Amino acid sequence: MSALPGVKALVFDTFGTVVDWRSGIARDARTFLAKHKRDDIDPLGFADAWRKKYQPAMEAVRSGKRPFTRLDVLHRENLDALLADHGISAGKAELDWLNRAWHRLDPWPDAIPGLLRLRAKHFLAPLSNGNILLLANMAKRAGIPWDAVLGAEAAQAYKPQREAYTRTAEILGLEPGEVALVAAHNGDLAAARKAGLKTAFVLRSHEHGPDQATDLRADSDWEAIVGSFEELADRLGC
Structure with missing residues (x-):
């Protein structure tokens, strides 16, 4: 039954x-961080920090503070903020690739x-x-x-x-x-x-x-x- x-x-x-999600994001973050010579940043910690921004970003939509916004956009906004926290800048193509780590x-x-x-x-x-x-x-x-x-x-x-x-x-x-x-x-x-x-x-x-x-x-x-x-x-x- x-x-x-x-x-x-x-x-x-x-x-x-x-x-x-944690291992997958860390895998691509490791590639990105190595390219930017940032071996001071733990890729797993980077994944955790990116994920930590997930609920607050969605709460802005749930509360009605902003219209429905798909998760790819929220992830990208969160990524931009996280990289700014670490003083890292990158081109659009590279950022698009890293943001799509969530697809992989x-x-x-x-x-x-x-x-x-x-x-x-x-x-x-x-x-x-x-x-x-x-x-x-x-x-x-x-x-x-x-x-x-x-x-x-x-x-x-x-x-x-x-x-x-x-x-x-x-x-x-x-x-x-x-x-x-x-x-x-x-x-x-x-x-x-x-x-x-x-x-x-x-x-x-x-x-x-x-x-x-x-x-x-x-x-x-x-x-x-x-x-x-x-x-x-x-x-x-x-």
């Missing part, structure tokens, strides 16, 4: 749940095998704060088998806004309870549940590196609690 009876679509948080992230080892199994019985799509081109490029490079590429740009809302979840279900032509969010973040799952979606927690204990202090366990009675996508496939009978 499935742990998510009645669920027709699985939608996935992407950064941290499907892909390892690698999946966790269990992600693709698990998604292929889950796809046999469920419709799969990202429910991410990423924009469509970012998520499509990521999927094309990594072989992520989405049935559709959705995300904040489609919903015109950033998680954890309720509309990010309900509009995704509406786009799919489903009731919220026929959709389950799969995420490694308890806060994301809490917002999804409040919006009527079912929930599945997958542990990603190294998303933020070896000293990670958050989301090391499920904080609630999510419908499924697993350690990998393949374990989720087992729980859903796939």
